Amino acid sequence: MKALASRGRLDSVSQHMASHPQYLESFLRTQHYILYMDGPLPLQYRHYIAIMAAARHHCRYLVSLHTAQFLRAGGERVWLQGLEAAPPRLRHLDHINKVLAHQPWLTSRSHIQALLKSGEQCWSLAELVQAVVLLAHCHSLCSFVFGCGADAEPLPMSMSVPPPLPPHRIPHGTPPAYCPCDAANGNTTVPLTPSVPLERTPRRRSLDSSYDVAFLRERIQKSQEEKERRGDRLLHSQTLLNTDMEEEEEMECSTDPSRFVSDPEFGYQEFARQDEDHLQVLRVQDYSWEDHGFSLVNRLYSDIGHLLDDRFRSVAALPSTHSPDLQRAIWNYIHWIYGIRYDDYNYGEVNQLLEKGLKLYIKAVACYPDATKTPLCTLHWAPFKPAEKVHVDLLVMEARLQAELLYALRAITQHMIA
Template structure:
């Protein structure tokens, strides 16, 4: 059945958030999602105008690329310190002098977001593309764009789903002599944009970012119900209810006990570290164990009856290509990426900064900001050192991408990250278009929404850094 027939049949509801359709007869109850910036976070969490809002508004005035306060910015503004780093970097990539023409930058953002069917970002950058002089013909699909941009399709695909497959040959094919070749500085600008928008797609889906408005028909996205209903939530029983049950008190006790158990595990890990550190051999064994165990973590449920209606195929080459586990069976010889041999701090930062002036400093500031960000709280507890939790989240993402830190004990990941959180991390990082409210609600149930947004920021930056490490290593190998 084609898309138009589906839209007119009346048998399907179409999600304004993820642009998928699910049969009406699957669910009887339809719930209205949040009208705020996020379908997962109650609107009241964003509060009335206060000092934080004033800071956010001044940042938007200085660094906004769209000229308005969009929903991504509103959600990230729960962490104003990080927001400044994020907006400043994005503004530099899109608005300031750089190797690439402005309309190229926005089309590359569209190509990147399309890999995850992220209609929110595609619609945003279709507008920006046209505002910077882009040709409407290009919006008809990849066959209408210059060959030079088409040549990015392969590296876009690999970066988004299996960055470990990128080699120096991919780089050589892009920079080889010819009228459609990329200079190294142009290529660095392009791959930073690709990695940024792949990772931002993870944040959009992981945080349940609501559409700003009904999608523009010019871009081919149709929605039957605007942003009132989230069909992907309906399909996965993610409806909210206002009814209070007698079980709520018991549930709160369970959630509190989960939190106390996590605090106890953190304390135990710290004590064991002080007593005796694991050997290098043991640390390597624990990494391999965690890498293989990540195979058993299944991403969020994907409704087989859900039919993709977002017309993103025009922006994608090889749409069936997706994430496959780094450590999947039959490829045991795939070499682990050892951060000791090629790290962001010692290698990636200087290369990217040399080829695209100052972007290395901005990226480094953003990575450090989210990694070190803490309010020394965990849910209702204060004066808590959350360093090991933040490190476990960041390193687990890198582990799924085959990146190992020699000085990290991966046994901590299993002790600190419960299974529901691992499922959420894998879904948001590797298959973000499958993220649902149920997955978001299902982990760290005692924690604040702002703390879960911090989790999503960590996942976003860890993913972006992992992609950059692989592609920058390939560029370095091309140069040596």
């Protein structure tokens, strides 16, 4: 009701999150603060940064949404011609945007120093922190949008439907064929569900199930066909209180995300395949949200630490028929994918608690959401009720958000103490 009264309509993301109202309130409060409340960045900069972040995952839903808001905030229409038409200061964010979106462990002190270096187009530390928070927020929100299927739903009536994707577009981070990352503690083959075809030769069950991409795509197609047969459609009707002028404005706002993307070949790469010592695995015992990230971000961007912390706590406290161990396994599995390790956690529990199809889904939505497409949102082969499926998507989004923030804030800390 609050969102409807303040916005004039209830967007698809809020509709999906509404099954968990306590979390939704925390999410909307944080998002409103980042985009509209006091902060060093002007409003048009904030929405343009959100466009840049959403474009990395080719999320037309968020690109269109923030394009409309960018124009309402007084943004220059010419900037929407593409990244090259934006001011140099915004273009300078492109590299850290790319890295945080796909390989956040590569974020380094040098990236921070390059943005803060003296000059006419430099960023202040406060501006950069707000920009980084906004980038991480939008990247993780892309995962939720694609996971719950909001990107495939009709845009509000006041927005035009984007043209279909060009057939030659390469998704950012195509799922790799195989990853040899095994679970810790000698966790061997675990019985699969009946829906998973058995192989002739048993093999160790990896913590990373990306080698089953063909199987995943087949399930995606079947799930979409099943969804269409059932006529299972989410609410598409939107309550509109916009004026005719606003509707006409938004009709022009549908923008091709690719024009805001440089280096489209850059995508997610398997962290476990790389030299972990060289990449410096982020161990939570050395740099954590609770002991390090929270205090730093709250000091440089007033109150945002409390709002983000409330989001993390809200998603952890959501009621669920599943055990807290399962929720922790999902969270830690996502952090494992991003190179974050908990020394006090037995990663063998991931294989014991997470069904194979669920692991495939989690990794796809977390790491390459633009490649997953929305049929993944059904997950009808897994024993989840609708609210529980949304719960999984929320866990993926928040775990990914915290992972990106940890890497970015660690790099800022390294710059500050250098």
